Amino acid sequence: MPSFDTKAIEKIHRDLHTHLPSDPALRVKALESLVVEKGLVAQESIDNWIELYAERIGPKRGAEVIARAWTEPEYHARLMEDAGQAVKDFGYEGHATEHTKAVQNTADTHNLVVCTLCSCYPFSLLGMSPIWYRSAAYRARAVKEPRAVLAEFGVELGADVKVRVWDSTAELRYLVIPERPAGTEGWSADQLAAIITRDSMIGTARDLALEPS
Amino acid sequence: MPSFDTKAIEKIHRDLHTHLPSDPALRVKALESLVVEKGLVAQESIDNWIELYAERIGPKRGAEVIARAWTEPEYHARLMEDAGQAVKDFGYEGHATEHTKAVQNTADTHNLVVCTLCSCYPFSLLGMSPIWYRSAAYRARAVKEPRAVLAEFGVELGADVKVRVWDSTAELRYLVIPERPAGTEGWSADQLAAIITRDSMIGTARDLALEPS
Amino acid sequence: MDGPQDLGGKESFGPIEVDSPEYRDDWERRQWALTKLVTTPGVTIDWFRHALETMPPAVYLSVPYFQKWNANNMALGIDAGAYTLAECVSGKAAVRGASPPVVSVDECEAMQRALSVDFSREIDAQPAFQLGDPVVTDARPSAGHTRLPSYARGARGKVIAHHGAHVFADTGARGDHRAEHLYTVEFRAGDLWSDAEAAEDVVCLDLWEPYLASA
Amino acid sequence: MDGPQDLGGKESFGPIEVDSPEYRDDWERRQWALTKLVTTPGVTIDWFRHALETMPPAVYLSVPYFQKWNANNMALGIDAGAYTLAECVSGKAAVRGASPPVVSVDECEAMQRALSVDFSREIDAQPAFQLGDPVVTDARPSAGHTRLPSYARGARGKVIAHHGAHVFADTGARGDHRAEHLYTVEFRAGDLWSDAEAAEDVVCLDLWEPYLASA
Secondary structure, three states: OOOOOHHHEEEEEHHHHHHHOOHHHHHHHHHHHHHOOOOOOOOHHHHHHHHHHHHHHOOHHHHHHHHHHHHHHHHHHHHHOHHHHHHHHHHHOOOOEEEEEEEEEEEOOEEEEOOOOOOOOOHHHHHHOOHHHHOOOHHHHHOHHHHHHHHOOOOOOOOEEEEEEEEEEEEEEEEOOOOOOOOOOOOHHHHHHHHHOHHHHHHOOOOOOOOOO | OOOOHHHHHHHHHHHHHHHHHHHHHHHHHHHHHHHHHHOOOOHHHHHHHHHHHHHHHHHHHHHHHHHHHOOOHHHHHHHHOHHHHHHHHHHOOOOOOEEEEEOOOOOOOOEEEHHHHHHHOOOOOOOOOOOHHHHHHHHOHHHHHHHHHHHHHOOOOOOOOOOEEOOOOOOOOEEOOOOOOOOOOOOOHHHHHOOOHHHHOOOOOOOOOOOOO | OOOOOOOOOOOOOOOOOOOOOOOHHHHHHHHHHHHHHOOOOOOOOHHHHHHHHHHHHHHHHHOOHHHHHHHHHHHHHHHHHOOHHHHHHHHHOOOOOOOOOOHHHHOOOOHHHHOOOOOOOOOOOOOOOOOEEEEEEEOOOOOOOOOOOOOHOOOEEEEEEEEEEEOOHHHOOOOOOOOOOOOOOOHHHHHHHOOOOOOOEEEEEEEEHHHHHEE | OOOOOOOOOOOOOOOOOOOOOOOOOOOHHHHOOOOOOOOOOOHHHHHHHHHHHOOOOOHHHHOOHHHHHHHHHHHHHHHOOOHHHHHHHHHHOOHHHHHHHOOOOOHHHHHHHHOOOEEEOOOOOOOOOOOOOOOOOOOOOOOOOOOEEEEEEHEEEEEEEEEEEEHHHHHHHOOOOOEEOOOOOOOHHHHOOOOOOOOOOOEEEEEEHEEEOOO
């Protein structure tokens, strides 16, 4: 059982830092060979988990959910009411999505999601997070200078647009619903899903292009 | 002239980090050879500055000041009133001592000095600071858990002794006056100065031994 | 606690690598899988996070994200007695175990789906705050793990949502799964930062009742 | 600003190397001398400190102290046009200068003595606070350089000394040498930390008037 003792775990971390090689590839190899030898996991299971995230779980899921919300007002209402439940229609519930909240961009509001204390992310809906989302720079700056951050992503917001930053401090996760672009009237949900980008669902992109990127 | 521009200097620091070798000895050699070639300093002056701190400026100065205060009540009063002025009797004014404040340990009070924001120190009275004084661990912990810090230095304080931590946040510097130990009645100022340690003037030591360490 | 993880509003980190991928190296993918497939019994999500916060700060800030997870998995396992430091360093098990069945991709997907964990709980206590209530956050650093970031300490905000009671992170990190009422609190940027880009922008945080007082 | 220098109360740094010497390597002594002997015109003590705070945080926390000073001397010189980045990297001057006279040890000592600098100033404004006054510090992070550490933000304390007006660090870092009244403020440990070792221990800080309000 864990000790739940701060000083004890801090000491273990210092010891690991002292004794492990600096190359992270070697460190991961050491842990992998240890847990495989101990019989805690089969090597092939690791490959399979990687395949799962490479093939099945990614931002396409979130895009499908949002495209449906754009085309079905009733689903949009359910998504806004309880996104964690609404994504279960697709079987897309999973890692860190039980308490998901959808936040809607509008002409005068832009939403941006961050986790300043670790790197919480709705993995089951968006797949693995990009490195920048996990970086100190993004975590530090998104809450303090969201407009400067957005500008680095190429999003220039006017003073007439209010920014709402969501810092994922508890077990709620956030999914930004971008605005449906003009010129997509009559498009199918599949067509719409194809133009919804990962960054637009985090909030570091705003205007969607009509061509898939 | 300096730019006084935070973003500009931050960028320069990042560039230096990218382009300089990681070995600090090489970095210092580069700066030294650059400023010598530019005619900003003579190499021998650097040696002389190092000799100054090796031979003339060190904790012996602070010890002399305190020994005099122990033996001359009038000087003690002046030191407590304005230590920056009082040390000028010895010609010990200098780097970072103009606004020095002496703080007196008593049976029920212990003083401890730190600079959490950089590593301010009364160089002209105590010489170069020890590495631990400049370390993140000391700077982080001295204000929050001074008793645990003191215990690491071998000082165990009872609950009847109140700790006063002085964080040097402005241009005031602090000099702890340790308690004069019993058994030194009749000692000369020179004899007394010999038992006053650097750490006792920072506050990480408390009881002085009767033998010079 | 004021550990290296508390990054909100901290300065001097420079530009964001906006084009960075999900992974730079293959070991990152493998560590991600290892963290999900090999868990140490009794480790709560909050103890996992808290353990990560106790890494040497210079290391926390300088190594890639999944290197931190690697160290944390080792540390949590050593702490709980699942491995020894020597085993982690050598990568060799003192005692070999029987190889477990392979988890197929479909089974991995089912595992992933099962990670949709409900953190809400029914509690007897009535919520202390209502929607629209002005609140002020605790000004002092927490003694242990907390999810009240330092940039939002001693700050005034407004309750904009109540989520019922959720398992409380601060006690969860000590293995105590009590629940407390959880709210979303909205803060004006101008109330958080003296140099806010736009004072009427807002930052919203999910905060448990013990962090809050009436303002 | 909330930079890497703001270490008071931060966690996970581990034990103190209580037996560490003044220097570990000869280059540390040489850098110390270089910093004192070669100054860039117009650099204030506060701009020097502020510049150091803008180092990449992971670097600030991981390199030896005088390596930071080395980088800072280069950065300040580059910023002010005294050197170029290329010169710092190569260690070669684009244009050689005439060698200056050697500063003898006695002259070094006289220079050192002259570093006893009076930072007090006469100002017209009357002090806003008197000895014994209860005060509360600003709760928000400063926009730029500040000497109000984050651990003492939004905290209640008591004025125990007034030092007249001293050159104000926050503006000094921008080259503006105005002065503000300076006080020593005493804080109860129990008012700063939720897990103070002894609530009645105290921490004293020297704080300028703009950091303070009546409590």
